[in-house]
Amino acid sequence: MEKMFDLELTARLLGLDFVQTALLAAAVLGLVAGLLGPLIVMRRMSFAVHGTAELAFTGAAAALLLGIGVSYGALAGAVVAALLLGLLGSREHDRDSVIGVILSFGLGVGVLLLWLYPGRSVNKFGILVGQIVAVDFADLAALIVSAVVVLAVLAVIYRPLLFASVDPGVAVARGVPVNVLSLVFAVLVGIASALGVQIVGALLVVALMVTPAAAAARVTASPARATVLAVVFAEVAAVGGIVLSLAPGVPVSFFVTAIAFTIYLVCRAVAALRSRARPGGPAEPAEPVVSAPAARP
Numbered sequence: 032m033e034k035m036f037d038l039e040l041t042a043r044l045l046g047l048d049f050v051q052t053a054l055l056a057a058a059v060l061g062l063v064a065g066l067l068g069p070l071i072v073m074r075r076m077s078f079a080v081h082g083t084a085e086l087a088f089t090g091a092a093a094a095l096l097l098g099i100g101v102s103y104g105a106l107a108g109a110v111v112a113a114l115l116l117g118l119l120g121s122r123e124h125d126r127d128s129v130i131g132v133i134l135s136f137g138l139g140v141g142v143l144l145l146w147l148y149p150g151r152s153v154n155k156f157g158i159l160v161g162q163i164v165a166v167d168f169a170d171l172a173a174l175i176v177s178a179v180v181v182l183a184v185l186a187v188i189y190r191p192l193l194f195a196s197v198d199p200g201v202a203v204a205r206g207v208p209v210n211v212l213s214l215v216f217a218v219l220v221g222i223a224s225a226l227g228v229q230i231v232g233a234l235l236v237v238a239l240m241v242t243p244a245a246a247a248a249r250v251t252a253s254p255a256r257a258t259v260l261a262v263v264f265a266e267v268a269a270v271g272g273i274v275l276s277l278a279p280g281v282p283v284s285f286f287v288t289a290i291a292f293t294i295y296l297v298c299r300a301v302a303a304l305r306s307r308a309r310p311g312g313p314a315e316p317a318e319p320v321v322s323a324p325a326a327r328p
Contacts, residue, residue, distance in 0.1 A: 037278040044277040053166045057230055057269035059178045060239065063223045064269075065262030066185060068244025069254060071220060073196045074213075077241045078127060079116055080220060082134040084236040086112030087225045089137040092144035102170045106177065106225040112137065113221030118214070166230070174226050181219050188212055193254060230269065231284045238284070239265050242291040246298040250305075264294050 044050055071080060090108020091101045115133055185192075195202040195209045203209050220240070227236040243264035247257040272287030 040278045041274065045274070049166070050273070050277065052168065052171050053230070053273055054270055056166050056171050056174050057273050058266060059174055060223075060226050060230055061266035061269040062262060063178050063181055063226060064239040065243055065265035066182065066258060067220060067223050068240055068261045068265065069247065069257045070192065070196055070216065071241060072244045072248055073254075074216075076217075076220065077237065077245075078130050079217070080224060080240045081237050082116060082130040082137070083109050083112045083217075083221045083224045084227070084240075085134045085141070086115075086137040087221070087228050087236070089141035089144065090225070091228050092141045092148070096144050096148045100169065100173070101228065102173050102225070105228040106173075106222060108137070109221035109225035110218055111221075113217040113219075114214070116217055177222050177226055181222050184215065184219060188215060192216055231272075231287050232282075235284045235288055238288040238291045239269055242288075242295050243268060246291075246295040249295070249298040249302040264291070268294065 045054075071077065087105040087109035090111070091105040093108070094101050094104020097104075112133060116130060191202070191207050192212050194205075195207050195212050199209055224236045224240060227239055231239060244257065244261040246264055247260035251257050251260065268287050268291040271290050272283050272285075275286040275290075276283040
């Protein structure tokens with residue numbers, strides 16, 4: 032327990048180059064996850080994020096076996112998964128089954144690739160739960176470039192994408208290319224999921240991609256405020272998780288998920304208190320409302 036809260040040891044470790052690199056990577060990941068998260072929650076894509084992360088795991092395992100950068104393999108796997116989910120799961124009624132099929136296949140292939148890998152088991156474990164010591168300058172550079180691409184594309188499509196997320200029927204009637212936007216957004220989610228593999232691991236990417244946004248949605252119905260809160264929550268979880276994991280040497284994914292879950296519980300409590308303070312008010316925040324003229328692309 033003393034080691035868990037050893038501030039002196041934590042301060043010393045914070046001065047190491049690889050820790051600072053990991054913190055910067057976590058900050059970039061938190062920004063991307065926080066910006067995409069509210070749209071993921073609004074579009075009910077939480078399960079899709081999980082499926083995409085599993086294919087990122089498969090790509091990372093293939094990269095590990097081939098001796099190339101894990102981050103590049105995770106990125107390739109996640110993008111392939113996003114394209115498959117976007118193309119095969121375009122119909123809402125069969126989306127969950129498509130995700131389940133792709134997820135299970137990806138996991139099976141990933142397990143086989145890890146079994147074939149002859150190297151240290153710690154590298155295999157790191158793909159699943161994260162390994163901050165593996166984040167070097169090259170990985171950080173790739174992460175930053177990928178994040179810039181995601182944010183740039185999101186800035187271009189955000190307004191019509193938000194419109195299509197809030198009211199897809201009206202968006203189609205007004206000529207918004209809903210299917211194209213869905214596919215592009217799926218690819219952005221895939222890239223963001225791949226960015227989280229080395230920080231929190233493929234199994235727990237959903238903790239940063241969904242939980243902060245779900246927490247923000249509990250306390251506000253405004254898309255803008257929800258996005259700001261989701262970014263703050265994701266940054267606290269990602270950066271705070273790494274800082275707390277330094278002294279005890281526990282996998283960072285535990286602290287990231289614990290912080291994110293705690294924030295979610297607090298936001299649920301705040302929402303419940305607000306509901307009790309307003310007699311006759313809704314138990315949960317209403318769905319975000321965007322008027323058609325304002326959301327017109």
